Amino acid sequence: MLLDTGYRPGPTAALRESLYRIRALAGNNTLIRLRDPGQTISYVVMPMVLMLVLKPLYVRAVEGGTTKVVTGLLVMFSVFAISIAGNAILAERTWKTWDRLRVSRAPAAELLIGKTLPIYVVMIAQQSILLVYGCLVIGLPVPGNVPLVLGSILVWAFTLLAIGALLAAIVRSHGELSVIADVGALTLSSLGGALVPLSLMPEWAQVAAQLSPGYWALKMLQAAVVGDTAGTMLPAAILLGIALVCGVFAIRRLTRGWGRGGLL
Amino acid sequence: MLHAIDLVKRYGPVLALDGFSLSVAAGEIVGLVGHNGAGKTTFVEIVSYLIRQDAGHVTIDGRPPSASRGRVGVAPQHIALYPSVTVREHLNLFGKLAGLRRAALDGAIEELTVALRLGSFIDRRTAGLSGGQQRRVQAATALIHRPGLLLLDEPTAGADLETREAMLDVVKQRAGDGAAIVYTTHYLPELVELQATIAVARSGKIIARGTYDELVDGLPGEVRLIHDNEEEVRVSTTQPAATLIDLLGRAERPISTIEVHNPSLDDLYRSLAVSDAP
Numbered sequence: 034m035l036l037d038t039g040y041r042p043g044p045t046a047a048l049r050e051s052l053y054r055i056r057a058l059a060g061n062n063t064l065i066r067l068r069d070p071g072q073t074i075s076y077v078v079m080p081m082v083l084m085l086v087l088k089p090l091y092v093r094a095v096e097g098g099t100t101k102v103v104t105g106l107l108v109m110f111s112v113f114a115i116s117i118a119g120n121a122i123l124a125e126r127t128w129k130t131w132d133r134l135r136v137s138r139a140p141a142a143e144l145l146i147g148k149t150l151p152i153y154v155v156m157i158a159q160q161s162i163l164l165v166y167g168c169l170v171i172g173l174p175v176p177g178n179v180p181l182v183l184g185s186i187l188v189w190a191f192t193l194l195a196i197g198a199l200l201a202a203i204v205r206s207h208g209e210l211s212v213i214a215d216v217g218a219l220t221l222s223s224l225g226g227a228l229v230p231l232s233l234m235p236e237w238a239q240v241a242a243q244l245s246p247g248y249w250a251l252k253m254l255q256a257a258v259v260g261d262t263a264g265t266m267l268p269a270a271i272l273l274g275i276a277l278v279c280g281v282f283a284i285r286r287l288t289r290g291w292g293r294g295g296l297l
Numbered sequence: 298m299l300h301a302i303d304l305v306k307r308y309g310p311v312l313a314l315d316g317f318s319l320s321v322a323a324g325e326i327v328g329l330v331g332h333n334g335a336g337k338t339t340f341v342e343i344v345s346y347l348i349r350q351d352a353g354h355v356t357i358d359g360r361p362p363s364a365s366r367g368r369v370g371v372a373p374q375h376i377a378l379y380p381s382v383t384v385r386e387h388l389n390l391f392g393k394l395a396g397l398r399r400a401a402l403d404g405a406i407e408e409l410t411v412a413l414r415l416g417s418f419i420d421r422r423t424a425g426l427s428g429g430q431q432r433r434v435q436a437a438t439a440l441i442h443r444p445g446l447l448l449l450d451e452p453t454a455g456a457d458l459e460t461r462e463a464m465l466d467v468v469k470q471r472a473g474d475g476a477a478i479v480y481t482t483h484y485l486p487e488l489v490e491l492q493a494t495i496a497v498a499r500s501g502k503i504i505a506r507g508t509y510d511e512l513v514d515g516l517p518g519e520v521r522l523i524h525d526n527e528e529e530v531r532v533s534t535t536q537p538a539a540t541l542i543d544l545l546g547r548a549e550r551p552i553s554t555i556e557v558h559n560p561s562l563d564d565l566y567r568s569l570a571v572s573d574a575p
């Protein structure tokens with residue numbers, strides 16, 4: 034039997050092969066996700082419970098309380114979902130499988146797409162489920178401009194994915210990742226107004242909020258659910274900028290690999 | 298096929314490779330041996346482009362490792378498998394990553410399942426497998442696409458007799474098909490069975506390279522006689538048989554025990570490698 038000598042395909046064939054490899058990688062990562070769904074489930078169920086419990090408080094405290102409780106908790110728990118992305122990528126490092134993939138024919142870009150695509154789907158599903166739940170159970174007015182809402186979700190999930198990949202690339206253990214992801218998520222999202230409406234927060238916090246991606250996500254989603262296209266664009270652009278910076282750094286770091294070092 | 302010249306790799310104060318040179322021809326098995334920390338795994342990592350050397354050159358079929366992705370099959374020293382994924386799913390993944398499709402993929406999986414005896418656990422998740430079973434799965438994922446260069450880093454570590462035989466058979470067969478193979482091990486008899494070229498690494502360098510006969514020839518063996526169950530004679534010699542005959546001819550008292558110890562790879566290893574190990 035012939036040995037693999039690594040022929041070079043033409044451009045169309047190369048694209049087809051690339052897609053074939055990405056599908057294989059994404060399939061494998063989907064399996065891994067499906068076999069360990071606990072974290073995902075809890076990040077969907079917890080905000081559902083909290084929305085029910087906190088709704089009366091919000092409605093009494095601020096105008097548009099229903100919208101704020103749904104979008105606020107959605108943003109908060111989608112930020113928690115960063116750790117799903119982070120853990121998934123970090124696990125490849127602790128299992129040492131990342132290096133096995135790096136010696137395969139798939140270039141780093143394919144590895145990352147194959148790795149993150151299923152997580153992207155999970156994040157989009159999480160946010161969509163929470164929005165639908167918000168409409169059906171909490172009483173969020175059904176958004177008039179569904180594509181706008183969907184677009185916002187896509188942008189926000191992409192940002193979260195990039196932040197998660199970045200964290201996974203710089204931490205040295207799952208412990209470090211949970212500290213950064215959980216404490217960071219709570220701080221950033223509550224500072225961004227996800228837990229307590231911004232208008233009720235002290236003035237310094239309202240200013241500091243603008244540093245948090247959660248703040249922009251909230252602004253974007255709140256504009257999107259009321260169909261305010263113009264108001265959706267600036268936050269979306271800022272989020273995409275953050276995603277780009279985090280993503281590029283993560284890709285560079287993950288491409289280089291760690292060899293045997295880098296983990297606690 | 299594989300040429301590595303004067304590789305240097307430094308980790309802080311540690312010189313992992315210090316002028317490491319090794320070539321492997323197509324169809325050749327090079328058994329890479331050497332003490333713990335000699336630099337064997339570091340060499341494998343550089344050839345598979347997982348880490349970069351500080352100095353020196355590597356070519357695989359004339360190309361640098363960076364341009365040889367996917368053409369090298371690597372079974373790392375440490376088990377690196379997805380715990381919640383089954384053996385068959387692993388083979389599918391690595392086969393597809395190498396571009397194998399349907400019939401070719403199924404054929405390759407079938408062949409390795411038989412050759413490495415994976416059948417009884419092929420649909421189990423790897424987390425539940427024994428160490429030797431995981432070892433075989435790991436080798437299978439490296440072999441699935443029939444790469445022209447195989448880097449097997451201690452593929453029989455922790456393996457039982459049967460696993461070892463299966464592994465050696467597959468390695469011999471792949472070399473017969475024309476693959477260049479780097480095979481690291483601490484079990485020297487395996488290299489005799491593989492009829493491998495032996496390369497001895499010490500402190501980041503290759504200090505000896507040759508066939509078993511070439512390397513062992515000229516090493517001293519030992520002849521040991523015991524007269525009347527009490528007086529012991531030990532003679533160190535490069536020609537044990539001739540020395541034995543000579544001793545027997547000169548013996549004046551009855552001999553109760555005769556032992557002839559031919560020089561072995563272990564002696565070679567001891568004389569070259571371990572004696573000066575850091």
Ligand SMILES: Nc1ncnc2c1ncn2[C@@H]1O[C@H](COP(=O)(O)OP(=O)(O)OP(=O)(O)O)[C@@H](O)[C@H]1O
Nearest residue numbers: 292293294308311313332333334335336337338339
């Ligand atoms: N990532 C790293 N960081 C620091 N030192 C390293 C690293 N990788 C290897 N070394 C050092 O380089 C030297 C060579 O290690 P290597 O793993 O190549 O040895 P080896 O011959 O494979 O040993 P063994 O038989 O134990 O597997 C060792 O001293 C090791 O500690």
Ligand SMILES: [Mg+2]
Nearest residue numbers: 337338339374
């Ligand atoms: Mg080693």
